[in-house]
Amino acid sequence: MESWRTVAAVAGVVLVAVYAIGSGFWVNSNPGWYYSLNRPSWQPPSWIFGIIWPYNFIMLGVASFVVSRNLSRTLVLTWLAFFALSVSAALLWSYLFYSPHNLVGAAIALVTAAILTLPITIITFRASIGYGLALLPYQIWVAIASSLAVGYAIKN
DSSP states (O other): OOHHHHHHHHHHHHHHHHHHHHHTTTGGGOHHHHHTSOOOTTOOOHHHHHHHHHHHHHHHHHHHHHHHHHSOHHHHHHHHHHHHHHHHHHHHHHHHHHSSOOHHHHHHHHHHHHHHHHHHHHHHHHHOHHHHHHHHHHHHHHHHHHHHHHHHHHHO
16 A cells, blocks of 8 residues: 555544544533433434444544545545544534533534535545445434434523
8 A cells, every 4th residue: 555545544543533532521521411401302222322433433444444545645635634624523512512511502513523424425435335335324323413412402
């Protein structure tokens, strides 16, 4: 593999690690507050989160390798840029939701993250239809999470 492809793949995995570690940073800061919120009726059971997030993080890491290996430098850099922006928006959601409890700002951040994941998914499909399909649960999950964030903002 060309050296720039290796660097790009590693950069993608580093972003996944930042995403995985950062997303849980503020979550446990005030669990009593979270449980006191009025939940949207479509809130999935808690155990679903423990299944879907590890799958999503693994698939994002794999996708970074597949995209880096199979596509042009421009598409790889585009994928990484959109991924970095979506991770930033998702981490902003986590901070806004759990720290200052800014539910409207958090909802805007997560909807932004969901929109930014669309090019990631499309570019992954260009690299591999199979891995594009494997990344669809992430796209769907971020869309569901966005709808939940909006639901929390409305109900609270």
